[in-house]
Amino acid sequence: MKFIIGIGGMTNGGKTTLTNRLIKALPNCCVVHQDDFFKKPDQIEVGEDGFRQWDVITALDMEAMVNTIKGWQENPAKFARSHGVNLTVDAEASGPESTGMHILIVEGFLLYNYQPLLDVYDQCYYISIPYQECKQRRSTRTYTVPDPPGLFDGHVWPMYLKHRKEMENNCNSIEYLDGMKSKDEIYNQVYQSIQNTLLNSL
Numbered sequence: 001m002k003f004i005i006g007i008g009g010m011t012n013g014g015k016t017t018l019t020n021r022l023i024k025a026l027p028n029c030c031v032v033h034q035d036d037f038f039k040k041p042d043q044i045e046v047g048e049d050g051f052r053q054w055d056v057i058t059a060l061d062m063e064a065m066v067n068t069i070k071g072w073q074e075n076p077a078k079f080a081r082s083h084g085v086n087l088t089v090d091a092e093a094s095g096p097e098s099t100g101m102h103i104l105i106v107e108g109f110l111l112y113n114y115q116p117l118l119d120v121y122d123q124c125y126y127i128s129i130p131y132q133e134c135k136q137r138r139s140t141r142t143y144t145v146p147d148p149p150g151l152f153d154g155h156v157w158p159m160y161l162k163h164r165k166e167m168e169n170n171c172n173s174i175e176y177l178d179g180m181k182s183k184d185e186i187y188n189q190v191y192q193s194i195q196n197t198l199l200n201s202l
């Protein structure tokens with residue numbers, strides 16, 4: 001059986017932190033990070049506002065991301081092996097003879113704003129935090145291309161508001177998480193919720 005979990009959320013909500021804990025705890029669990037699909041800086045459009053437009057879906061190679069997820073769907077055991085994920089004995093077999101449960105976590109800030117991905121998830125989470133907290137956490141981060149002054153208020157936050165509205169219109173099965181809770185609380189909440197869903201689907 002295969003199960004795909006979306007860990008979405010705004011920038012600095014705590015998606016990667018949560019994901020890294022979940023993949024250690026869940027059996028036969030692979031991960032796809034949306035951040036790995038950012039295009040190169042010279043391929044990122046510069047807007048009329050003068051900022052490189054990082055926080056839009058066209059900044060990402062979404063076709064490549066979809067193909068990576070398809071690769072997992074076609075043969076999760078092979079995908080796990082090639083990504084160094086240890087498998088339980090009953091998940092070792094590839095193809096239809098496999099009896100084990102395989103889990104994929106897809107993690108990123110624009111998971112629910114790309115039509116071809118909307119039907120892929122079996123369970124969807126979205127972490128959010130208030131503006132001030134987001135701005136503060138972001139100011140401590142260094143991306144492969146550091147944020148120029150004014151990017152947060154000029155581009156990151158307005159794009160978040162736009163995408164959030166679109167997402168709320170597209171999806172109605174998202175479980176919203178309060179990113180202001182402690183890392184442990186968020187992890188325990190999501191781990192329990194996944195366990196419940198998996199038990200109910202057996």
Ligand SMILES: Nc1ncnc2c1ncn2[C@@H]1O[C@H](COP(=O)(O)OP(=O)(O)O)[C@@H](O)[C@H]1O
Nearest residue numbers: 010011012013014015016017137179181182183
């Ligand atoms: N629940 C939390 N409470 C306080 N700080 C957190 C929490 N979760 C993550 N952080 C911190 O916020 C920053 C961004 O976390 P990260 O997991 O990289 O977010 P994202 O992947 O959503 O951008 C990091 O410094 C991380 O330690």
Ligand SMILES: NC(=O)c1ccc[n+]([C@@H]2O[C@H](COP(=O)(O)O)[C@@H](O)[C@H]2O)c1
Nearest residue numbers: 010011012035038054055109143144145
């Ligand atoms: N990974 C990169 O190459 C890169 C470059 C510039 C900005 N970013 C930022 O990454 C953010 C998304 O990642 P997080 O959700 O982990 O913060 C976006 O808000 C974007 O502005 C990433």
Ligand SMILES: [Mg+2]
Nearest residue numbers: 015016017035
């Ligand atoms: Mg991250």
